[in-house]
Amino acid sequence: MRRYREFLIPVVVFGLAGFLPLFLKTYYVHIGILILIWAYLATSWNILGGYAGQHSLGHGLYMGIGAYASTYLALNFGLTPWVGMFVGMAFAAAAGWFVGYATFRYGLKGAYFALVTIALAEAAVYVVSNWKAMGGAAGLEVKYLGTNPFMMQFDGKLPYFYIILVMTLLAVLTAQWLNRRRFGYRLIAVRENEEAAEAMGVNTLGTKINANVLSAVMTAAGGTFFAQYFTYVGPRVVFGEMVSVQILLFAIIGGLGTVWGPLVGAVILVPVAEIARAELGTQFQGAHLLLYGGVLVFTMLFMPKGIVGLVKSVRSRIWKTPDDSVSAPAPEGGAS
Amino acid sequence: MLNVENLSVQYSAFKALHGVSIKVEQGQIVSIVGANGAGKSTLINTVSGLLRPTEGSITFEGVELTTMSAHEIVRHGVVQVPEGRKLFPDMTVQENLLVGGSHKRARAGRGEALTQVYDLFPKLMEREKQSARTLSGGEQQMLAIGRAMMSQPKILMMDEPSLGLAPIVVQSIFAVVQELRNRGLTVLLVEQNIRHSLQISDYAYVLETGAVALEGTGASVLADDHTKAAYIGSPTGSEAH
Structure with a gap:
């Protein structure tokens, strides 16, 4: 039972959030939906950007693929978006694999990786x-x-x-x-010290590509929902830089690499x-x-470390748990 | 067991190793000693697959490692404890260890390996839930060794394990190296702490400017006049002048 306890908290929190719209005006329900869309996208981005430390600035690419795939298939073949969503996810998986392979295989990191992802999303526009x-x-x-649930x-x-x-x-x-x-540990190990991770037997290239694929697939499903909710997809609207930037904004401000950061x-x-x-x-567009x-x-x-990181370090100061936030001698210690 | 033959490694214009050959037999402690920049770390990193040689070959138990990627080499049981520890600072002690044991061959015996590591380093068990950055220098080195042991190595290559540690901690790290050998592990040790590492070594190589200048049993290299003059200095002579 203890294994599942950590999953209980999200279920309870989201279950309670499910009652909120019953007391709210339509406009606030709309804002709730916006919050959840961005929380969803940022959580998806966070797997690659926060956990694995690879800051993609082009996640609009995957969101656009998801949005366009389901919308196109619904318009032309009458395919339900519920299935179209999975088609979009499959395309996004392929795109995510390609982008991951093309960049990580050649050792692109940090700003260089970010630039290539911007370029690819922009090319898609x-x-x-x-x-x-x-x-x-x-x-x-x-x-x-x-109204047509199908x-x-x-x-x-x-x-x-x-x-x-x-x-x-x-x-x-x-x-x-x-x-x-284990996969999560590998992601974090890659972020913290890629060379050490490789030296410990972690297939860092495969890990990064898999993280990109998982993140892309999740993002694409968000794209389908986005299209259905706004009933419109445009190149700049879903592939554009505003999407790519906002996705990571919420993750960074909330707390990179944390479960709750993007949502917060x-x-x-x-x-x-x-x-x-x-x-x-x-007056002020x-x-x-x-x-x-x-912000x-x-x-x-x-x-x-974002809002969640701040809360964690304040909490550890109050409860006097082993204080992780205080910087002790860096583990890289000594000359190199 | 480990056979390095005629290895040359080049960093763009600079040749770091020229034609180095070394051999490590099962159950031995073999030292690579030499001054800063002699090519010791280059040698270890090339065996690990983090650097590519321009010439020469590396085989381990008859398997060719020369062109294998680093994570595959680990799976064959050739594991390094990198210079400067290179821990994952924001992960806990336990998580650091689990990453070490995350590849396929190590997974089966992971519980057992963890018990062994904690048996060897009880301090790490006490600090299991603490993040690696909060450990002292000696504890960090223990964690780096423990993390490498989690991948169930056949040969452990340690790059300057005594670097930046207080003398008393250095003593205990060398004791650990001997303990690992007594437990059946083969150790390739790279050190600047020459006297100490030669004392515990079965065999040793002295590297100078990228080539083997001298080799022999630990005791014979330690007794060699050249080694004494270049690296150790006579214990009585210096003050007399």
């Missing part, structure tokens, strides 16, 4: 913009059918809320599961950004972007 079958620059509209379409917001709630719960459970699995980041930041957009949107930038700079300077 232009490819799709010029691809007639994909609607070109105008994008694709999800055909409106009224086609993942609903008139109200509640069903969407519960779908993305369950998806985010699954993503958080995946992150929690990785925390205690989204819960705090999305409502603030939405209020800024709603209140200041007309892009106010929420300025806000994102400001990111603040986080980097004053709490590099």
Whole structure:
């Protein structure tokens, strides 16, 4: 039983969150959905970016693949997005494998890896913009059918809320599961010291590629949901740099490489950004972007481990548990 | 057991090793000693597969390692304790150990290996849940050795295990090296602490500017005039002048 206890907390938290929309106005349910979309995407990104330490700045690529695959198949073949989602995930797996192999095989790291991922996502924007079958620059509209659970379409917001709630719960459970699995240890070992990991028998290339594939597959499923909820996909909307940047923003601010960080980041930041957009949107367009930038700079300077990291170190100070936050002699010790 | 033949390694313009041949037999402690920059770490890193030789071959129990990738070499039982420990600082002691034992061959006997490591280093068991960065220098070295043991090596290659440690801790690390040998492990030891490592070695090689300058049993290398003059200095002579 003890093995499953760590999974109980997310289930309870998400179960309680499931009651919230019953007391909230539609507009707030919409904000709840936005929070969950970004929490889901950021949690998916976090597996590669936070756990394995490979900062992809082009996750829009996988989100776009998921969004376009299900939408295209629904429009042209009447395929239900519930299946289209898995088709998109399969394509994203292939793309994730290719991107991972093409970059990691040649030892790209840090800023170089990030630059290549930006370039690939940006290339996808232009490819799709010029691809007639994909609607070109105008994008694709999800055909409106009224409430139709089979086609993942609903008139109200509640069903969407519960779908993305369950998806985010699954993503958080995946992150929690990785925390205690060999694969998760390998990811963190790669982040902490890649050469040492390789010297300890970890196949670092394979580990990084697998992390990219898992992260891409999860992100693509978010893309399908995104398309169904907004009933529209456009090249810049799903493949664009705003998507790629926001995905990692919530993970970094919430706490890189933690189970709850991406969710906490989204819960705090999305409502603030939405209020800024709603209140200041007309006089001061892009106010929420300025806000994102400001918060990111603040986080980097004053709490590099994010909100969750800060809470952890405060807690360990209060309870006087073995203090991990105080920097002791670095393990790299000695000259090299 | 481990056979390195005519190994040459080059860093772009600089040739770090030229034609080095060494042999390690089962159950021995073999030392590679020499000054800074003599090529000791290069040799270990090439055997580990982290560097590629331009010439020569490396075989272990008859298996060719020369072109194998580093993680595959570990699976064949050739494992290194890297210079400067290179632990995973934000992981706990136990997690560091588990990463060491995460490859396929090691997985089966992981519980047993963990017991062995804790038996050898009871301190690590006490600190099981602490993150590696909070350990003292000596404990970090113990963890690095323990982590390597988790992958169930047949030969352990230790790169400067005494580096940056207090003399009394250095003593205990050398005691551990001997204990590992007594438990049946083969050890290839790279050290700048020449006198100490030669004392516990069955065989030793002195590397100078990328080539073997001298080899022999630990005692004979220690007694050699050249070694004495270049690395150790006579214990009485220096103060007289």
